[in-house]
Amino acid sequence: MDKNWMHVPNRFTSAEYSEGVNKLLIMARAHAPESTTFRCPCRRCRNNLFLPINEVEDHLFMNGIDPSYTHWIFHGEGESWSVNSSYSNDDGFDPTRNFVDDMDDMLEDTRAGTFMDHASVPHEAGPTSPPTGNDGQSKTFDQLFEDAKRPLYPSCEKFSKLSFIVKLLHIKTVGGWTIKSFNMVLELLKAAFLDIKTPTSYHEAQRLERGLGFNYVKIHACPNDCMLFWNNDADKEFCPKCNELRWESTSGKKGKIPQKVLRYFPLISRLQRLFMSKDIAKSMKWHREQRVDDHSTLRHLVDFKMWRQFDKDHSWFAQDARNLRLGLANDGFNLYNNLAKPYSIWPVILVPYNLPLWLCMKDPYLMLSLLIPGPKAQGNDIDVYLQPLVNELQELWVHGVDTYDASTKGQFRLHAALLWTINDFPAYANISG
Incomplete structure (x- = not known):
């Protein structure tokens, strides 16, 4: 269906725009014949409000249709699609x-x-x-x-x-x-x-x-949050700072049991995996190639001044749209939802903001990076547990990693930058040192 009418500047006098709106409303009525209200796809409502059909029509002329709403999924466009319509022998589909x-x-x-x-x-x-x-x-x-x-x-x-x-x-x-x-x-x-x-x-x-590569790393930690038994300290039995024993038990059938264990989900392999799917790899360039460039409306973090300023300050990073901008969220919560058991655990979650606004905050793309054990908050010592993540972020920023892009069937050098953190104020104070 031709949708060029969506970008017509003079909506009130254009016969093309009027005809396009009419086709959209006819499709919406056919999609939900018994409904009295419909999602309004105007620039202001953006399919968030249900209105009578005449009000939807008024909004489409007064405010204009949302130019980013190119696939009318809320108004019945997808119903005519066939599951196998995109497949053919030329595309390599085996009948x-x-x-x-x-x-x-x-x-x-x-x-x-x-x-x-x-x-x-x-x-x-x-x-x-x-x-x-x-x-x-x-x-x-x-x-x-x-x-x-x-x-x-x-x-x-x-x-x-x-x-x-x-x-x-x-x-x-x-x-x-x-x-x-x-x-x-x-x-x-x-x-x-x-x-x-x-x-x-x-x-x-x-x-x-x-x-399929879904795994994590267990890293033993000092029970007093002094250090990780990791890298050069992986073989130590006692914490050099507080002299606390690494193990809870050193005998018995189960062998040595660590007192505290950090679970770390390696970041680089997970970021590379985003580009191993053709569809997701294409979406990773949405902020450059597909978004509506309208600085008067804030829909996504790419519309913020900080994003544009970052591109100016680090032009080498901005040259490749696939380089990742990340956000980090962390906070503690009571694992057992019971105040009688005051045990808190601290997840650290990364958000890839290259993705479109309707994907970046969805569950499949929120990446659990660290699972920091309790039973109490670490305070400023949380930086001890952030070391593995910080090391990988530094490698991604300074050196980058060779990554396979399924959408282009080629390699590129992937870099990443952590631009935002999401916290309440106590956690913000701790993570900022």
Whole structure:
């Protein structure tokens, strides 16, 4: 559908604009024939308000339509789309494969990003050579590819073995299932469907997460928040500052148990993974290539003066739209929601602000970076726990890392900058030192 009318400057006298508004309202009525109110897509309401159809029409002429609303998802445009309309043999779509998931495509991009040969292609180069990697990782990905191509059972057309397991693991996480209950579900599925291809246990299914690179690092910490037993101090048994023992127990069947453990989710690999999906990689350049450049309205942090000033001060960073601007949020909360158990835990979350305003604050893109243990707030000692994250941020700023871009099938040098923190005032005082 032609939408050039959305940018017509003289709305009141333009027959093109009037005809475009009429088509939009006809589509909206057909989309919700029994509704008396509709989302208003004008510049002011931006689909946040439900109004009678005549008021929506008035707003569209008085305020103009939101120019960024190019896909009319709230007014029925998506209903005429076919699930497979974008596929053709020229695009590499295999008509003999009917699985609705695109897990194999995702693995193709992930594999290319994981096994890319840094030495074979310079940073500015185009398409990469075939990815290389060690035999262990390659075998893991080969198994994942096989599972992505294998149907869940012989006549299944909706799920591959891999996509079903991934969805089942996701339900376990969202639903808070125990490992025992997850194993019981797997046993029930195997008993009910003899030909089903599922793992025999949670631990077997969990190997998929390791194969896809979802892991974290446990770093032992001084119980008094003095230091981390990490890097050059990884082999120490006592804290050199307070002389506190690293271990809670040094004997027994369980062996040594650390008194305090920081869980760190490595940042660089997670930022690189954002570019291993074609769609997400394209969205990472939204702030430069697709947003509406209107400084009179603040819709996203890219509209703020600080963003533009940062681009002026660091022009080398701004040259590549894929370089990441990050925000950091942290605060403590009572893990048990019970004042009788005064235990607080402190998550540190990173937000990639390159993404469009409707994505950057969504759950899938909020990256948990650190999980700092309690039982009490660290105060100014929180900087001890921020060391692994700060080290990676410094590497991303100064040196950058070679990263595979699935949207261009090539490599580039990824840099990142931490521009904002989100805190209440006590946490802001602590994190600022």
